[in-house]
Amino acid sequence: MFRAALIAGVLLVSSPAIARSEPVGDRVEVNGMRMYYETSGEGDPLIVLHGAYMNIRTMGEIIPALARSRRVIAVEMQGHGRTTDIDRPITYPNLADDVAAFMQAIGVKKADVFGYSMGAAVGLQLAIRHPEKVDRAALVSIAYDFQGWHPDYRAFVPQIVPELFVGTPMEAAYRELAVDPKGFPALVDKLIALEHEPMAWKADVAKLKTPILIIQGDADIVDHAHTLAMFRLLGGGVMGDQGKPLPQSRLAILPATSHTAIMGQTELLRALIEPFLKGETPRGWAEPQAK
Template sequence: MRLVLAVLFSLVGLSAQAEDRWMTIPKPPAMPEAASSGMAPVNGIEMYYATFGAGDPVLLIHGGLGNADIWANQVIDLMKDHLVIVADSRGHGRSTRTAEPFGYDLMASDYLALLDHLKIDKTDLVGWSDGGIIGLDIAMNHPERLGHLFAQAANITTDGVDPAVETDAVFGSYIDWMSAEYAAKSPTPDQFGAFVEQISGMWASQPNWTDEAVAAITVPTAIVSGDHDEAILRAHTEKMAALIPGAELVILPDASHFAMLQAPEEYTAAVRAFIDR
């Protein structure tokens, strides 16, 4: 394991406000104009997707309760020289869901089917939270589809989640924001509670991978965390990086579970430093 401390900014002259930026969740800018977008029929759902730019592909997968638009800062930068793909996971944002129980294998299958729909054989993947877990699932089961995996704020067993997240004010503000986003974007805008109940069944028992399964990952992987992550225990993050052969451990300073919004320039620089190497 190589330890990479991502101090990508000068510490000189930082204000108290900058040091505490992990205490708020800035809203992203508007998404740029997409090169293409639509609803892909995958595994019995209609999955919203959009693509931007051209070049080597990179797939950005958002976290639980979120949607693709959270990635606007990264899309604006990466689309300069990459084909950037974003989507709303099943039941999230503009995508539909079925009564089928949520599971990471199923959600990974959704994204692989989306790549097939877009005729993309192999891509780099940047995943945040549930998106990082989906990325790890693909890396374990379909490594031929990935060039690099940048997995931020993921876990491999349920005991990697910090129980204190349930009462964390910053995380609570994210849930409130996503409730409003769901009402504005979802084809079932009045069903946020039912959606949360359905996905919570997955979170209660998944992921639950063995150390041996994680250690078998061959995809070049960065395991990434903000140094103030509210949801994932640091020891668990460090264990993940130690298990995966050759994995890099990237700690983003003064950032939390929502680092892509709190430190967008540093976050995107860390992504580029890994996938464009």
């Protein structure tokens, strides 16, 4: 069932995007790999980080949508898309360090971050390990501990084997773009190992000063209690209308939305992300109204 849902999600987000500005692709040497990235739009920089088995194309229409108001820099991480693989495990800290080194290599000192799934965990680790490089982070389907995943997903993880990915759209997408078209099995092995990587980042999350927007579906792979706990660690969960500014971090739960359905809701995501990145807050009755 999960395999079918994942394939459907990849097919959805890999449909042709409606381009608002023609992206410009380039490569840069980062930590022993040639990292591919694309830049589109103008304005303040926004780093976009894809999910596992994905690439820039399969992120779909969210990139051109966000590029309407921002300079979007979409990255393909280790072994994904057109970025080369190296003899090193894929871990969240490793990928976060890669993104930090990438930013330095292209001359971006600080940026906002938008990450989905694996990319969200990388974005969270980037904020933890390199807080000076992250202004604000919008993270979709994020957990800070393995126990935070939905119980059904935690039960499924031991069943993830390489054979699940043979002949799938993920394999086809990989072969179309990869520098080494035969490298998909090695990538699968590394990403399966990533699923088993310990995630115990509660103390680190509690120390974060970076404003975080948590986005997830109400039928996502993250447990709702865990999401609320994370929001509270970030200073959220207070009652408004008390004459005090709201916390900088925010929480959004999308209705009737599974993990693979989130990225198909382009305009809803943009409506959530853009005000957050601008620091805009809806005004309540207890707050002074703008004249």
